[in-house]
Amino acid sequence: MPLIYIVEDDENIREIETIALKNSNYMVSAFEKAKDFYKKLDDIIPDLVLLDVMLPDESGYDIVKKLRKNSATKRLPIIMVTAKTAEMDMIKGLDDGADDYIRKPFSIMELITRVKALLRRTESEEIKFLQLGNITLDHERHIVQVDGNVVELTFKEYELLRLLMTNPSVVLSREVIMRHVWGTEFEGESRTVDMHIKTLRQKLGDTGSRIRTVRNVGYVIE
Amino acid sequence: MPLIYIVEDDENIREIETIALKNSNYMVSAFEKAKDFYKKLDDIIPDLVLLDVMLPDESGYDIVKKLRKNSATKRLPIIMVTAKTAEMDMIKGLDDGADDYIRKPFSIMELITRVKALLRRTESEEIKFLQLGNITLDHERHIVQVDGNVVELTFKEYELLRLLMTNPSVVLSREVIMRHVWGTEFEGESRTVDMHIKTLRQKLGDTGSRIRTVRNVGYVIE
DNA sequence: ATCTAATATCATAGTTTTGTAAAATTCATG
DNA sequence: CATGAATTTTACAAAACTATGATATTAGAT
Numbered sequence: 001m002p003l004i005y006i007v008e009d010d011e012n013i014r015e016i017e018t019i020a021l022k023n024s025n026y027m028v029s030a031f032e033k034a035k036d037f038y039k040k041l042d043d044i045i046p047d048l049v050l051l052d053v054m055l056p057d058e059s060g061y062d063i064v065k066k067l068r069k070n071s072a073t074k075r076l077p078i079i080m081v082t083a084k085t086a087e088m089d090m091i092k093g094l095d096d097g098a099d100d101y102i103r104k105p106f107s108i109m110e111l112i113t114r115v116k117a118l119l120r121r122t123e124s125e126e127i128k129f130l131q132l133g134n135i136t137l138d139h140e141r142h143i144v145q146v147d148g149n150v151v152e153l154t155f156k157e158y159e160l161l162r163l164l165m166t167n168p169s170v171v172l173s174r175e176v177i178m179r180h181v182w183g184t185e186f187e188g189e190s191r192t193v194d195m196h197i198k199t200l201r202q203k204l205g206d207t208g209s210r211i212r213t214v215r216n217v218g219y220v221i222e
Numbered sequence: 223m224p225l226i227y228i229v230e231d232d233e234n235i236r237e238i239e240t241i242a243l244k245n246s247n248y249m250v251s252a253f254e255k256a257k258d259f260y261k262k263l264d265d266i267i268p269d270l271v272l273l274d275v276m277l278p279d280e281s282g283y284d285i286v287k288k289l290r291k292n293s294a295t296k297r298l299p300i301i302m303v304t305a306k307t308a309e310m311d312m313i314k315g316l317d318d319g320a321d322d323y324i325r326k327p328f329s330i331m332e333l334i335t336r337v338k339a340l341l342r343r344t345e346s347e348e349i350k351f352l353q354l355g356n357i358t359l360d361h362e363r364h365i366v367q368v369d370g371n372v373v374e375l376t377f378k379e380y381e382l383l384r385l386l387m388t389n390p391s392v393v394l395s396r397e398v399i400m401r402h403v404w405g406t407e408f409e410g411e412s413r414t415v416d417m418h419i420k421t422l423r424q425k426l427g428d429t430g431s432r433i434r435t436v437r438n439v440g441y442v443i444e
Numbered sequence: 445a446t447c448t449a450a451t452a453t454c455a456t457a458g459t460t461t462t463g464t465a466a467a468a469t470t471c472a473t474g
Numbered sequence: 475c476a477t478g479a480a481t482t483t484t485a486c487a488a489a490a491c492t493a494t495g496a497t498a499t500t501a502g503a504t
Contacts, residue, residue: 140392142442154491191494192493213452215500413464413484417483420462420463435463437460
């Protein structure tokens, strides 16, 4: 479920945006001032930011500029919301590094559509990030975390977990696992898969019990 | 005003792309065949290339390969345009060296946005100076500092560090590193990359431990 | 409860991958 | 074209990882 931050000083509009996005199944945090937004950003980086151009403490343009300078937020998808209709503003916004813009007043439908479209455009990067309960797999960093703590996995363990996590609640046979992780056909007497399942469970700690054995069939993560 | 080359055999699409980009204030030259494109490239190197995957005389994939081998075009921003989803997945899987991808059919808005985004990305990578914790890389002065002290790096070491630092927290395979820093394909038995990683770590001192080895995958800086 | 086949676990030998020093080669520069 | 620096290759060491067969345990059938 994508996380969206809203930065908007007008309480009314902030409310409308928040409700509209929540109803569309997004997680939303809304901020009145840039300062509050920055503080939260240090904590969790969202999937998209909806940014008002005119704010009391700092202009939206300057915020975008700052975000683009920081490597952690360099590619963060940003939609600017502006009251001015002049086309120059739009172009300026895009040139400053926003990914899209919405002109006030906007319809709920337009807001949702644009958010959806932008997320779709950037989704290829999100696929690299898998989450299942308290397990998190960041494919770019090649890092797995449980409850926020890094779990060191070997290559095969990592690939195995990734396969399971990309197919949550789907029982995968040893044949399928072998083919995907090892690239070879499974031979009946091999204990290799079991072995790796075992170490994986071990390294995941309590969370390891999420990997369930289905006798005569294979393994699932749920 | 950035210059963009388009390589696309379908006249209709070529027209649409050309007009859309010209309206967005880019200079555009469009080519039907790879051959014409190469000829023009000898003359002037553009700021970005929009490259169709399926061309009559040569595949876009091969073109990218060639461009990456040539030091003059090694870093030339490339957006690949592909018709089939399956094709796109394949290309992405191969990690062929393009910087972005657009799937046909695309909206004008999407095309413009991606072009803009890529130009912005490469521009900021070229000009800005990079900072990652206590490491600083000033590309204009070609100087690297750790905790304010200048670290003398050779050309390859510098380029390697720069590649890592422009992709913080992203694991880069030896293939990718080779392609970007050396402009050649990686051959399995070569220890060249490892060697440079080693000297780089050494020269960075304690900070060298920021470069993490991901076994079977590659290296990351974090 | 007993049996049996499937799964879990263990220890470790063997393999693969990475690290590094040193030699060989290439490259740039006067 | 000589020289030293930079780069690449070689060769081996070290570390990390994986597979395997033996053995223990468990779930499910009877």
